Amino acid sequence: MCGIAGFWRYSVGQSNDWLENTASQMANTLVHRGPDDSGTWVDSEVGLALGHRRLSIIDTSDAGHQPMVSADGRYVITYNGEIYNFQEIRRHLEKLGHRFRGHSDTEVMLASFIEWGVGSSLEKFNGMFAFALWDRQERKLCLARDRIGEKPIYYGTQNGTFFFASELKAIKVHPEFRPKIDRDALASFIRYSYVPSPHSIYQNIKKLQPGCILFVITPSDYSLPQPYWSLEEVFQAALRDPFQGSDKEAIEELENRLKTTVKSRMVSDVPLGAFLSGGIDSSTIVAMMQSQSDRPVNTFTIGFHEQDFNEAVHAKKVAEHFGTNHTELY
Structure with a gap:
């Protein structure tokens, strides 16, 4: 930025x-x-x-x-x-x-x-x-x-x-x-x-x-x-020419596009990382990052002492699953 x-x-x-x-x-x-x-x-x-x-x-x-x-x-x-x-x-x-x-x-x-x-x-x-x-x-x-x-x-x-x-x-x-x-x-x-x-x-x-x-x-x-x-023009073009493949092909296409997109965001001359909440969005991004990295990805979670709002426990499980270099901040 x-x-x-x-x-x-x-x-x-x-x-x-x-x-x-x-x-x-x-x-x-x-x-x-x-x-x-x-x-x-x-x-x-x-x-x-x-x-x-x-x-x-x-x-x-x-x-x-x-x-x-x-x-x-x-x-x-x-x-x-x-x-x-x-x-x-x-x-x-x-x-x-x-x-x-x-x-x-x-x-x-x-x-x-x-x-x-x-x-x-x-x-x-x-x-x-x-x-x-x-x-x-x-x-x-x-x-x-x-x-x-x-x-x-x-x-x-x-x-x-x-x-x-x-x-x-x-x-x-x-x-x-x-x-x-x-x-x-x-x-x-x-x-x-x-x-x-x-x-x-x-x-x-x-x-x-x-x-x-x-x-x-x-x-x-x-x-x-x-x-x-x-x-709007993008939506209209998609309606005129919708995806014609099977569900399996759609899943593969989505994964390929996600990987390509995430990889393009990983170009950097300084260390980079990802915020990880443990939810679907951030977990998916971290999964794509780690699958295309030759070293543990840096992940960060902001935890709360109020347990009703704290997602750090979920983020920690995701980090352990992918083997990231994880940091929790309270």
């Missing part, structure tokens, strides 16, 4: 120091999302600043530092997430002549944008992500979010400045942002105990909806979110 933040303001002429310090202040409110590294990138000619807080998972070297500039210098990205099929995409790009200085998925994303453009690249990405991409050639900012919306991103304009961030607190610390409560959003919060998408608790600040891309032409001129993927 990483944190991204930034802004684009009409009033140009601000010094690089002011832009960098402001972007850094925004990003540093997200240190809990990315404690390992931080960075900023600014363009004082247009009044744009990008900030990043990094949790290093893949390519922990400086070659994975963000914000990152593409090899041709056209694109700059600040990005939160993981592209699970980045190695496959990288091999394809290398055949097309692209060369890489590190092995991060961020660098692969930038090369994809160079080769295929943003829209076509998004269709190729299998992952969880939210990113802001500055096109230095077109002088256009692009925000995008993964298909299901695992990674958050907020955006909006106030007083001639366009803001974006992983969390509202990063926008709130910008010296030109004035937090005004959206009364309709407040009413929804009181009614539902959350603020429904695409709204936020603040006026003029929205959540980018899952599976959407947003193009920002100027700080006060940006497109409506454009979907690049639709869950």
Whole structure:
């Protein structure tokens, strides 16, 4: 998990120091999302600043530092997430002549944008992500979010400045942002105990909806979110062409897909593990992880002293069955 933040303001002429310090202040409110590294990138000619807080998972070297500039210098990205099929995409790009200085998925994303453009690249990405991409050639900012919306991103304009961030607190610390409560959003919060998408608790600040891309032409001129993927269309396609195999074949297909999916999530340059409750979902994931690992998987359970709520005993049995390196926390 990483944190991204930034802004684009009409009033140009601000010094690089002011832009960098402001972007850094925004990003540093997200240190809990990315404690390992931080960075900023600014363009004082247009009044744009990008900030990043990094949790290093893949390519922990400086070659994975963000914000990152593409090899041709056209694109700059600040990005939160993981592209699970980045190695496959990288091999394809290398055949097309692209060369890489590190092995991060961020660098692969930038090369994809160079080769295929943003829209076509998004269709190729299998992952969880939210990113802001500055096109230095077109002088256009692009925000995008993964298909299901695992990674958050907020955006909006106030007083001639366009803001974006992983969390509202990063926008709130910008010296030109004035937090005004959206009364309709407040009413929804009181009614539902959350603020429904695409709204936020603040006026003029929205959540980018899952599976959407947003193009920002100027700080006060940006497109409506454009979907690049639709869950409804996926359902409709499945109804038109349903699975035709037997129950046994369906079970085998499900297991193969689960294994493939879990394995793609296990790509990491640092130790990884799984939360284990002992229920069907987490036990299935741990089973798939352990079957594809050459060492005991790290599993963690949070137990409760109140026995009615404590699932640690079930998790322990599952851990013993699969031979994981298990830890209980109370």
